[in-house]
Amino acid sequence: MGGIMRKLIALLLSTGLLVGCTSTTEPVEVSSSIQDSQEMQADDETSQPADETEGTDTKEAQIAEPSEPAEEEQIDQADSTPPPISYELASELVDDEICKLRETSSYRSTYKNALASSFPAATGMTVAQKGTLNVRVVFIEWDDLRGTQDDYDYNLWSAKTFSDFYRVMSEGKLNLSVTAEQDWISVGSSWEADVIPAGMEGGNWQSREFLRPFIDQVIQAVDPQVDFTDVDVILFGTPSAEIVVDSLHIFGATEVPAYTSEGTVQEMFSLGRRIYEHKDSQPGWAQYAHEFGHSLGIPDLRNSTRGQGIDVPMYFVSPMYGHEIMDNQNSGSRSISGWIKWVQGWLNDSQVTCIDASNVEGEYYELNPANIVGAESELLVVKVSATKLVAIESTRWDSKFDLRTNQKTDGLIVYTVDSTLGHQEGPLKLLSPRDISDYLSDEHIWPDWRVLDVILFEGDELETDGIRITNVRSEDRVDTVLIEATGS
Secondary structure (H helix, E strand, C coil): CHHHHHHHHHHHHHHCCCCCCCCCCCCEEECCCCCECCECCCCCCCCCCCCCCCCCCCCCCCCCCCCCCCCCCCCCCCCCCCCCCCCCECCCCCCHHHHCCECCCHHHHHCCCCCCCCECCCCCCCCCCCEEEEEEEEEEEECCECCCHHHHHHHHHHHHHHHHHHHHHCCCCEEEEEEEEEEEEECCCCHHHHCCCCCCCECCCCCHHHHHHHHHHHHHHHCCCCCCCCCCEEEEECCCCCCCCCCCEECCCCCCCEEECCEEECEEEECCHHHHHCCCCCCHHHHHHHHHHHHCCCCCCCEHHHCCCCCCCHHHHCCCCCCCCCCCCCCCCCCCCHHHHHHCCCCCHHHEEEEEHHHCCEEEEEECECCCCCCCCCEEEEECCCCEEEEEEEECCCCCCCCCCCCCCCEEEEEEEECCCCCCECCEEEECCCCCCCCEECCCCCCCCEECCCCECCCCEEEECCEEEEEEEECCCCEEEEEEECCC
8 A cells, every 4th residue: 555655646746746845231122033823934034143223322232123024936837737636634543642752761860850852841940941031141351352342243143043042942932031231341350361271161060160260250240230130041242352261051050150149040151262253154042042952951962972073973973963953053954853842841732743653554644844833733753662753843944043055954854752862862863765874065064064864855755663754745834744554
């Protein structure tokens, strides 16, 4: 039956019957945009800092809202073009609970409430995974290292896009309310006296001896001018001419909190050298998004047990490269996978279709692009064992968050979830309809130009764990997926 169906699909594609598309100063309030089911990002929108808005007599830095989507190009079709085939879609027949795999990794066994790659979500974090969190951008400089207007604008843009990203990824359930100080504040006479050694920018016991005096000094300098009431996260804007601390990332750490007059803040971040030197391929907001993901209880999804370096196969080290910011934030496509969004409680059960592999015969399902907030169907999961499932989601290039690269990314992605693996063990792993070791190359991505060739375009199929997955039709806002049993 499966072979006949695939031949029928191939015939329809070849004949065109399947149609698709391959004294305190007042802080500045920074608003956030959100993609929803009525609006997608315009393709010609660029992910760069907006120019400073003119026509204001205050010192507030204005961040432009995304432009309205460009009107879609109309394609004339001959009257003789047959209409696309309508597929009879399957109904969900099993309870979503059977697909909520419970994590049994050694990491989760040791740190029971932290960093969840499978259910249940992490608890005991110092910030909430839903609701509103207050983010304050504080601009610090030294007497011999001054911040510039360009530095100010770039750090403010990074903060705003960071907020936008989590608004979209959380389906509107997490609001990062960003405010920013209007002026740079000097925190010392000489920047060289305050340099933090490389590798000591994380707030753990190893870096405590370096970061504790640094954070105390900075907070003592800025506290008289900054009101930290109800602040959950501090982003330190820094001058780009020299790097005092390279990409500060302190999250959920009792080792190095910030003790302010208004209370204790546990989450602190800043940008570093590689961000300032490679703004096009490594924007600051992506650095914030990855590190803050840990604050929310999301683990590193890369596989650190397999080593590093250009000679190590990428799919070993970063098995979700390009489609999960918690694996690697330096890729062309930047998102959070549907599985992690479900674990976090950001995807509702109603947006997820759960299938038991033992019940698969040959059914059609529809998936909406994952970055449409509130879309009806964003994740399809097939449980293949007590500890493993296959996840399928629809992906589209997003001009707000993704690089403009040489590769097409509109289609389906398929990946496995192994609930016996956790933090830094590669629990999620992309599959490919082609040879995943035969990398694509893209000069826009730095420092590693290799791209995993994993998109299922219209007509593509792959087999895994006794099931066959076919993208039978890709349209603007929906992919039609065929799930069949292979009998193997």
